[in-house]
Amino acid sequence: AQGGHRPRRPIRMGNAGSGELAVFALDPFVGPTPLEANSPVLEQIVVARIGAEHLSHKDDILSELCAQLAANNAHTGNFQKLVRHVVSRTKDLLNRKPGTPVEDDVADAAANGLFVVRVFLRHLVGASPDVVTLRAAHLSYTGEGGGEGSDGLVGELFRLLVDAVIDLGRAENIQPVVTEACLLMLTLMSAQMFSPISDPPVGMLRATLCTDYRAPELVHALLMHYVRAPAPEARDPALAAAGPDGQGVLQGVLYLPWQLLSYLFARRPAGPGDAPAPTPCLHTAALCMLLVLSQDLPAKLRAALRAQQSACAAALCQVVDDAGPAPAPVPRSAYDGDGDGDVELSGGAASFTARGVPFGRLHDVLCAQLPGEGPVLLLYALLHGNRGFVGFALSRADVDTLLAPLLQGLYAAGTAADPPPARVYMLLIVLLILSQDAPFMASAFSVATPRARWFRERALGTPSVGSLAVCVLCRVMHANLNRGRARDEYVATNCLATLANMASQCRLLHPYAAQSLVCLFARLTKRHAKLVRRAEGVEVNGGAPQGAPGPTAEDLEASQEATRVLVEALSAALSATVVHNAALVYALLEKEQVLVEHAAHTTAPGALDNVLAVVRFFQERVARAAATQGAQADTLPSTHQESLEGAAALTVGDVAKVVEAAAREWRPDALRPQADLRFTYEQEAEADEFFTPYIWGIV
Numbered sequence: 001a002q003g004g005h006r007p008r009r010p011i012r013m014g015n016a017g018s019g020e021l022a023v024f025a026l027d028p029f030v031g032p033t034p035l036e037a038n039s040p041v042l043e044q045i046v047v048a049r050i051g052a053e054h055l056s057h058k059d060d061i062l063s064e065l066c067a068q069l070a071a072n073n074a075h076t077g078n079f080q081k082l083v084r085h086v087v088s089r090t091k092d093l094l095n096r097k098p099g100t101p102v103e104d105d106v107a108d109a110a111a112n113g114l115f116v117v118r119v120f121l122r123h124l125v126g127a128s129p130d131v132v133t134l135r136a137a138h139l140s141y142t143g144e145g146g147g148e149g150s151d152g153l154v155g156e157l158f159r160l161l162v163d164a165v166i167d168l169g170r171a172e173n174i175q176p177v178v179t180e181a182c183l184l185m186l187t188l189m190s191a192q193m194f195s196p197i198s199d200p201p202v203g204m205l206r207a208t209l210c211t212d213y214r215a216p217e218l219v220h221a222l223l224m225h226y227v228r229a230p231a232p233e234a235r236d237p238a239l240a241a242a243g244p245d246g247q248g249v250l251q252g253v254l255y256l257p258w259q260l261l262s263y264l265f266a267r268r269p270a271g272p273g274d275a276p277a278p279t280p281c282l283h284t285a286a287l288c289m290l291l292v293l294s295q296d297l298p299a300k301l302r303a304a305l306r307a308q309q310s311a312c313a314a315a316l317c318q319v320v321d322d323a324g325p326a327p328a329p330v331p332r333s334a335y336d337g338d339g340d341g342d343v344e345l346s347g348g349a350a351s352f353t354a355r356g357v358p359f360g361r362l363h364d365v366l367c368a369q370l371p372g373e374g375p376v377l378l379l380y381a382l383l384h385g386n387r388g389f390v391g392f393a394l395s396r397a398d399v400d401t402l403l404a405p406l407l408q409g410l411y412a413a414g415t416a417a418d419p420p421p422a423r424v425y426m427l428l429i430v431l432l433i434l435s436q437d438a439p440f441m442a443s444a445f446s447v448a449t450p451r452a453r454w455f456r457e458r459a460l461g462t463p464s465v466g467s468l469a470v471c472v473l474c475r476v477m478h479a480n481l482n483r484g485r486a487r488d489e490y491v492a493t494n495c496l497a498t499l500a501n502m503a504s505q506c507r508l509l510h511p512y513a514a515q516s517l518v519c520l521f522a523r524l525t526k527r528h529a530k531l532v533r534r535a536e537g538v539e540v541n542g543g544a545p546q547g548a549p550g551p552t553a554e555d556l557e558a559s560q561e562a563t564r565v566l567v568e569a570l571s572a573a574l575s576a577t578v579v580h581n582a583a584l585v586y587a588l589l590e591k592e593q594v595l596v597e598h599a600a601h602t603t604a605p606g607a608l609d610n611v612l613a614v615v616r617f618f619q620e621r622v623a624r625a626a627a628t629q630g631a632q633a634d635t636l637p638s639t640h641q642e643s644l645e646g647a648a649a650l651t652v653g654d655v656a657k658v659v660e661a662a663a664r665e666w667r668p669d670a671l672r673p674q675a676d677l678r679f680t681y682e683q684e685a686e687a688d689e690f691f692t693p694y695i696w697g698i699v
Contacts, residue, residue, distance in 0.1 A: 185208070
């Protein structure tokens with residue numbers, strides 16, 4: 001071993017090969033002696049056969065090597081020399097003659113060099129007290145300094161990696177190089193995790209996250225890599241970041257509020273049988289890059305850039321479908337954006353001729369990986385910002401391909417004993433955006449979905465996707481209400497808003513979906529009445545517990561608003577069509593007493609009057625049918641306060657037939673006109689406070 005260091009046991013490193021070469025050259029590299037810029041040690045590190053599949057970042061030897069490099073590099077500059085050597089090697093790969101095949105040894109060396117840089121940089125980023133110190137000690141050329149205004153080594157390295165992702169091609173032996181380029185870019189940008197959200201490292205992020213260098217081409221290349229590269233098997237990419245201890249990178253997020261982190265991200269329990277994290281693949285690396293590059297910028301970065309979004313985020317909004325001309329603009333009723341959607345891109349965007357991405361293939365890849373957190377976030381970014389993709393997704397006839405996995409994910413997360421809030425929020429937001437388009441929702445109620453075996457409350461058979469959505473949203477609402485004071489008002493608001501958007505398109509609602517909707521209304525009205533009585537000091541159920549806090553004004557307002565929205569949703573569903581909603585009418589007949597009790601103290605009777613008018617009309621028809629049959633003819637009620645009691649002699653099937661027959665006699669003009677009930681999604685002004693830690697938690 002050089003430099004008097006004792007030989008170490010072999011370390012297998014990298015992402016491409018499987019050789020067993022002992023990398024003794026790392027000893028002098030991390031030691032106290034500066035290496036020459038053309039030292040053979042650097043080349044030995046680069047050409048070592050590699051294989052990162054079994055490399056543990058907790059390995060004692062690796063930790064010791066990283067610690068030595070962090071202590072010595074400030075005066076040796078060996079890490080910068082290795083970066084320069086790797087940059088030179090990668091440039092040679094990029095400058096080869098077009099069409100020339102790349103030898104395996106050359107590709108392996110390029111991937112290995114990027115990998116070694118990434119491994120040590122990962123440690124240096126986490127170990128440095130601040131980003132300025134990191135750049136001055138480890139990421140600056142001699143005499144360059146680490147000031148916020150300099151670009152230097154960081155900018156040169158990042159631009160080289162961008163070129164590699166865009167230009168290296170699709171040969172099989174090149175894929176590990178592109179994968180390592182993506183992962184090294186993520187490592188450079190991970191400095192954002194170690195700074196306060198309100199005070200990001202502007203200089204570092206200006207050269208990486210916010211660079212406009214070939215931004216549209218980079219976004220296009222990443223999307224194509226995501227679409228074409230094989231996806232990881234049998235494991236959610238969103239969970240791949242967690243290490244053997246189940247905590248992943250979150251231990252390193254020093255400045256993000258711990259309360260926020262523990263609230264947003266659930267930790268997986270570790271066990272001796274846990275499988276190791278899979279080898280990073282290009283598909284997942286490209287997805288992570290897209291998520292980080294398209295994130296909402298913190299306020300300080302927006303001010304420094306004098307722009308609302310990064311060039312890559314703007315480029316993602318401008319991606320078009322490669323299958324012919326761009327889709328027609330989406331109506332504002334379906335997409336509530338500002339302006340005309342055109343964004344001027346600076347830098348490399350000016351000379352770039354837009355190339356399309358196959359929206360059909362992108363849609364299918366996303367749907368196949370839903371409800372993984374990473375794919376849901378990318379779907380959100382496209383639905384929220386790219387009108388062309390919105391138009392494509394909403395025009396698809398197979399709405400179940402998109403909606404069914406989203407509903408399955410929402411059901412699993414929203415009904416869990418300890419639900420992950422961020423995951424629930426994102427699924428609800430995506431569903432809310434989709435529900436804003438009336439034709440899409442109409443299709444949802446006309447397309448049957450395969451048997452949803454994951455829905456545990458009831459065997460539904462093959463309901464429409466719309467009916468399944470109603471069942472899931474109602475079940476999530478009930479689970480949220482069961483949490484008492486720990487309930488999440490954001491979940492309730494978005495569930496009700498989505499139900500309200502769907503209401504006017506309800507057709508042939510599944511009986512269990514109709515029952516779920518009406519039972520949810522009954523629970524909300526009873527809960528609101530109880531809160532009102534407690535606020536007035538009236539005893540409830542034998543008296544409230546001594547010392548129990550009474551409901552606040554906010555509690556009463558939220559409860560009243562939730563009940564009002566659901567009543568208006570029921571009114572909208574009945575106003576649209578009674579003929580095709582016999583199951584909903586039947587469910588309302590069973591709960592007529594709840595409707596009447598709520599009418600006694602409601603402050604917004606318009607929508608409720610419509611619902612009661614429908615119920616009373618059908619109650620009369622049911623009572624007549626019972627009288628005609630001769631059962632209990634002398635005891636039929638003269639009022640309509642007893643729901644179906646007057647039809648006790650009729651079976652469920654008989655009542656259903658009466659309702660279906662009476663629906664053909666119903667006159668829609670008997671209802672009061674109501675304003676169109678429509679909710680749209682609007683992103684918060686400081687969205688980075690939610691999305692930044694969430695994205696980095698996934699990555």
